[in-house]
Amino acid sequence: MLERARRKDDTQITFVIPPDRPCGQVSVVGDFNDWQPGAHTLETRPDGTRAVTVALPTSQRYGFRYLAAGDYWFDDDHADDHDGRNSILHT
Structure with a gap:
């Protein structure tokens, strides 16, 4: 799930996953962080x-x-869309 908060100069996107999907550490990777695992780790x-x-x-x-x-x-x-390979987000 995506939560959005528009600000003057940017949009804050909160990436949210349910507690049961999946167990263990999860990070969001994408165009915005050069697909670097661990750059944005989700916290409980x-x-x-x-x-x-x-x-x-x-x-x-x-x-x-x-x-x-x-x-x-x-x-x-x-997500806002899917391109067959990835989830898509529009800010």
């Missing part, structure tokens, strides 16, 4: 979901995926 929130917030320029399109332990890649079912 009080409600059990895991999330990380990234500030991105507005009016842009980004491909992204989640990467979990064991080289397990997965998409965001609630």
Whole structure:
């Protein structure tokens, strides 16, 4: 799931996954961090979901995926779009 907060100079995107998907460490990787695993690791929130917030320029399109332990890649079912390989986010 994606949560958005528009600010004057950028858009804060919070990437959120449910508590049960999947176990272990998860990071979001994409065009905005040169697909570097571990650059944006999700942290557990009080409600059990895991999330990380990234500030991105507005009016842009980004491909992204989640990467979990064991080289397990997965998409965001609630992304703005999917291109057949990646989840797509529009800021």
